[in-house]
Amino acid sequence: MRNTTYRIITNLPLRILSIWVKPQVLPDSPSALIDPDLPVLYVLEVGGVADRCALQLACAQHGLPDPTDKLLYGTNTESSSVDVLKSRQGSIFRKLRPTISARLNRLVSAGLDIDADAGELQIVPVGVYWGRAPDKESSIWRLWFTENWQFAGRTRKLITTLIHGRHTLLSFSEPLSFNTLKNTGEAPRILERKLSRVLRVHFRQRRIATLGPDQSHRRILIDHVLADDAVRQAIVKESDGKPVERARRQAQKYAFEIAADVSYPTVRILHNLLTRLWNELYDGVELSGINRLKAVADGHELIYVPCHRSHIDYLLLSYILYMQGYSLPHIAAGINLNLPVVGGLLRRGGAFFLRRTFTGNPLYAAVFNAYLKEILQRGHALEYFVEGGRSRTGRLLPPKGGMLAMTVHAYLREPKTPVMFIPVYFGYERLLEGRSFTSELAGGKKQKETIFALVKALRTLKEDYGRVHVNFGEPIALDTILDSHQSNWRQLPAPLERPDWLHPVVETLGSSIMQNINEAACVTPISLLAITLLATPRGRISRDELMLQIDIYHQLLSQAHAHTPVVVPAINADDLIEHGTRLGFIETYSDSIGPLIQPKPGQLAALTYFRNNILHLLTLPALIAAAFSNSRTRSETYLKELIKLTFPFLQGELFLPTEPDESTIDSSLQALMQSGLLEQVDGKWHRASAGTIQALSLMRLAQVVMPGLERNYLCASLLARAHEGGITRDELALRNQMSAERLANTSGVDAAELYDKHLHRAFVERMIQQGYVAVHDDRLTPEKSMLEVEGKAHTLLSEQTRHAIINAALAAGNIQ
Incomplete structure (x- = not known):
């Protein structure tokens, strides 16, 4: 009877809090962090009644060991499985201070008395955050409701629990291994202090990551901004004989305009x-x-x-x-x-x-x-x-x-x-x-x-x-x-002005960021549908052929990016087509033979947008496919040379990380062979037999990268046919734009695909960096090596396309 009454009394706070407190738990499956066959010690930063009850609720919700259960470790038995990092000390003003509890002393001693093979103790830090608002500096509310004072701390906890009970976060961290800690061979007291220090640092870093640092009042933050040395110098320069206070007020106005x-x-x-x-x-x-x-x-x-x-x-x-x-x-x-x-x-x-x-x-x-x-x-x-x-x-x-x-x-x-x-x-x-x-x-x-x-x-x-x-x-x-x-x-002094060596640092950082963004691309159903559909003439294709092409692209993407951050979800081609229809991107069109899939009127630009999201992911296999546009057979040596020659020019505009090495090209070739698009006979690579669906699929794959190749070939042709004195960047851009318009009017290609100011600028800079174009007195002049590249790269394009581009370049070049 006494035990029953005791349990009812001790569980009363839990029963009351469970009515209002609904903690969010991270990670979503904390049970995956913990081995159920090993003893667990939960460590709280501050162990008030509310924190302990929230922990107990979260453990019950996710099937974790109950923190109120006894903890058996070695020869030691503890009444519960919870320890607290900070406790209140002092006679009158009891402040929270980090301590090494008696429980931790006993567990460390017990752990040192047993062999590592005999058992392991999982030490699980648990952060409890009542609400997600970081403290304010110099705030009266922080002073009154601080947890450093016994009375105010408990009052604040009560108010916080009532206000934020439904906005409480419990964060379970990866368990610390006691065996790993004790393998250092340190004395028990040193080991206790080391474990306490590790936990203090962990909780501080977790609190910053979860809540952020203390939030200054906006006015205090702005006062710090105005007190900055560089700002004070700028205020003096701005005043220029006028009252300094006027310039300071302007600086303050700017700060309020900026600040969050x-x-x-x-x-x-x-x-x-x-x-x-x-x-x-x-x-x-x-x-x-x-x-x-x-x-x-x-x-x-x-x-x-x-x-x-x-x-x-x-x-x-x-x-x-x-x-x-x-x-x-x-x-x-x-x-x-x-x-x-x-x-x-x-x-x-x-x-x-x-x-x-x-x-x-x-x-x-x-x-x-x-x-x-x-x-x-x-x-x-x-x-x-x-x-x-x-x-x-x-x-x-x-x-x-x-x-x-x-x-x-x-x-x-x-x-x-x-x-x-x-x-x-x-x-x-x-x-x-x-x-x-x-x-x-x-x-x-x-x-x-x-x-x-x-x-x-x-x-x-x-x-x-x-x-x-x-x-x-x-x-x-x-x-x-x-x-x-x-x-x-x-070792260098803190610079008030930007140092000269900062510019290349920023360039490298910017390129690395863009490359890592593209390396984290997600292949959405619509982007896969778009890249498939737009690689067909006039964007029309039968349903069966579309499904086959989707499966080929999905297989290529899955194999090429299996070990990268790229996300290639499982996709069913039939469901994908229905999804594209439901979102209003495609429709069914019928001719005398049967139904075809085509873009819905007004959706071509949108599909182009989503195609471009993942264009970089298929660049290498598409470039290999393009190598067979004018030749049924390619030797492996020549094929790899052609890829390595042309890839860098696409690399710049698509923010691809590195040029492909031999093994990467080999992997793409094997993937294309597994899809039936290429065959290898006597050390040479052959495209699929003419008239087969595989041969058609290979040519469609080549179309993925063809707009980029045509755009670069047009720019290279204009450079190669410039006058002996070279051509300025502005003149080249204008001729490129005019040539694109001419090709759009005569060949039906999209002018926006052949000229984009950002892509044009990136290609020209890449040519300069690679040493194919020289710059003299602000004029661009092609080097001999560029003419050699143009001669080899043209084999990636059809003869009709090459002639159309050259004619447009010559026509634009004749305009003065």
Whole structure:
């Protein structure tokens, strides 16, 4: 009877809290972390009644060992399986201090008395976060409700539990192995202190990763910005004999225009709104690569650098990070988004705003740089888009170095915490801005962001947008790049101005980010459908042939990217076609023989966009297929030479990481042979027999890369036929554009495929870097080696295409 009464009394807090407290648990399956056959010790940072009850609820919910159960380890038996890192000490003002508990003493002693083979103790740190709002510096609420005071701590915990019970996060970490710790052979006291220190560091890093650092009041943060040495110098220069206070007020105005003003109530509201929005917009959000983020989240300053497809990107990434238990990043947003109402909402959700250009305004530049340095030094995660704007073509845009340069410079001024860049790939099946993008690609004027445009966009929320895929790529350590360019950068004095050696660092960093984004691509059903359909004449194909081609591409993608961050989901071709029909991209058209699949009217530009999302993933097999456009047979030596010669020019525009080596080319050749598209006989490679569906599939595969080859061949032809004195970059760009228009009018090709200013510029720079084009007095002159490349590369194109391009180049060259 006494035991029953005791159990009822001890379980009373749990029963009360379970009515209100609904903890979110990370990871989703914490039981996968723990071996059920080994003893477990849960470690809490602060072990109040509410924290213990929340832990007990989470363990019961996920089938984990009950923390109130006895812990048997060696010859020792403990009354429960929970220990606490910090306890209250002091007679009157009892402050929380890290301690080595008596329980930990006993467990360490028991562990040292048994052999490693005889048993293992799993030490599982568990972070309990009541609400997700980091503390405010200099806040009266922090002083009153601090957990460092006995009375105030308990009062604050009670209020926090009541307010945040349904917004509580429990984060289970990977177990620490006691056997690994004791293998160092250290004395028991030293081992206890080492274990305590490891746990303290772990909880501090977890708290920063989950909540972010202390949030300063906005005004305090701005005061720090205005006190920055570079800002004070800029204020003096700006005043130029006028009252300094006027320049200081202007600097303060700039700072308020820039600074975020994170509000936890706003974050809570946005979380609820976005949950409803995603359910309304999408069939689901597919998340991949989260383990790559988890591996570097603790102990690093995180800077998220996603590709930029849609305005949804801002909201989606923050939502995912919040749901995965990470602190919200401060997001760099264009000043064009600082709209009435919307701008304030974004600012309170973590956005800070920047102007398109800092040119001619050194005071604004100084204030912005100081703000960036301040939030970096405080440990806030950052997020910005290195492309600068949203891609209208589906390809990644060349990286803009502005934010990267400011970030690296801010880090060099005070390199406290190592910086890790986290590339993120977004793969949509439909874009909220799809109609405006289509209009712009057709020659319409770029639409300006306004509150009315936003309201208009909300009308489309009832439409079907399929699924959205998010993938975290391989992280990039800034220190590693700095070491490769300037090995002694740690010994150099903190620079107020950007050092000369920073430019190549930023270039390398920008290229690495874009490559890692593309290496984390997700093959969505719509992108696979688009790349297949648009490789056919006029975009029309029978259903059976379309299904076969989809299966071939899917097989090539799966084999080539089985061990990379690229996500290639299982796809059923029949279901994929139905999915594309439901989303309004394709329709069935019938002729006298039977039904054909074709793009729905008005959807060609949208399909081109989604094709371009994954174009880089099929570049190598498509380039091999193109090598058989004019020849039934190729020797392996010549084939590999041709691939290595032409691949670098596509590599630049598609942000492919490295040139393919022998083994990579061999793997692609074997995959094409397994698909029946190529045959190997007597050391030579042969395309499939003429008249077979495999031969047709090979030529369709070649069409995937053909627009890029034709575009580059046109530019090379214009360079090769320039006058002896060379040609300026502007003249070359103009002739390229005119030639593309002529080919569009005479051959029916898409002029936008043959000339794109970003791709044109990247190709020319690549030619210069490779030594194929010389620059003299700002004029471009082809080297002999370029003429040799042109002579070999033309074999990838059909004779009719080559003649059409050369004629257009000659016609454009005759115009003075």
